[in-house]
Amino acid sequence: MGMIMVVLVQTSNMVVTKMAMSEGMNKYTMVFYSNALSSLVLLPCPLIISRRPGSCPPLTFSVLRKIFLIALIGLACQMCEYVGMDYSSPVLGMAMMNLIPAFTFILAIISRMEKVNWKSSSSQAKLVGTITSILGAFVVTLYKGPPILLSPSPPPVQPRHPPFLLSRQSNWILGGFLLVAEAFLISLWFIGQAFILKDYPVVMNLMFYSTFFSTVLSGLLSxxxxxxxxxxxxxxxxxxxxxxxxxxxxxxxxxxxxxWCLKKTGPVYVSMFKPLGVVFAAGLGFIFLGEMLYLGSIIGAIVIVMGFYGVMWGKSKEEETTIEGSGVGESLASSVHKTPLLQNKASSV
Known part of the structure; x- marks a missing residue:
């Protein structure tokens, strides 16, 4: 439920941001003001939590340095999202978010959070799913296709063109590649957050320091x-x-x-819910922005989702094999069968 709410809020934020930029709002000042206000709202968190004895581990310079890097990645995510959205649409933005599981899988292998056995079907499924998702992203970006669903009301303001590009198709491609970069940076943000939470598992404090650093960096940029x-x-x-x-x-x-969901479940589970964003973005963009749905977006989104679920199938198969190999699943099942009360305890855990 938490991740469904996360995806819905992210999609609606893309739509509201697109509406504001269409009315002439500057993307750089918008990032700065939003980060500054978020920092003010989160400011009481470290003051309150630090007063509780034993509830907050010491904030070392090493942790602060990692949080600063996370804030830098987060600011880069925001700028890629805002500029990419300015030159494309929320539907394209959420379609590219489906690349996050593939990028997360690649980064997890590089950082040794994931182990790969190329002879197993689970690892092969994750590899094929990753490649399929990336190919789907290229389809969405490079092939727009004819419109298949026209909005009853036209967009309030036509998308602006950067001075060094000549056509609306080039505009769309530039936005697509920026949104691909955002998906990669979000995956990098997930991996970095997972490492920081091992050393400093205080979610609200982590959010405040990260947002504060983002405010300083976005202020300098603005x-x-x-x-x-x-x-x-x-x-x-x-x-x-x-x-x-x-x-x-x-x-x-x-x-x-x-x-919080990342702390509870890990980066792979968090990335599982991104395909819902395409549905949310299509509906909200159609209603509030007058966006048209194009054939290329539908085909590419389907390919990306197929690759996404290939990665997820491989991940779930790998976890089943690990449980069966350790014998935990068999012993737990027999214990639950013998003792009904244990079923409730296991479920609550």
């Missing part, structure tokens, strides 16, 4: 890139709504809930 004063002035419009939603709902609630 002051360098945004020179026009009008982009710093907040007005009561969709831009302010986007900042509040991105800071409070997406920044504080979604990120904290995702980190």
């Amino acid at each position: 002051f360098v890139t945004v020179r026009e004063p009008q982009f710093w002035i907040l007005k009561v419009n969709i831009g302010l709504i986007s900042i509040l939603y991105s800071a409070l709902v997406s920044g504080v609630f979604r990120a904290s809930l995702c980190t």
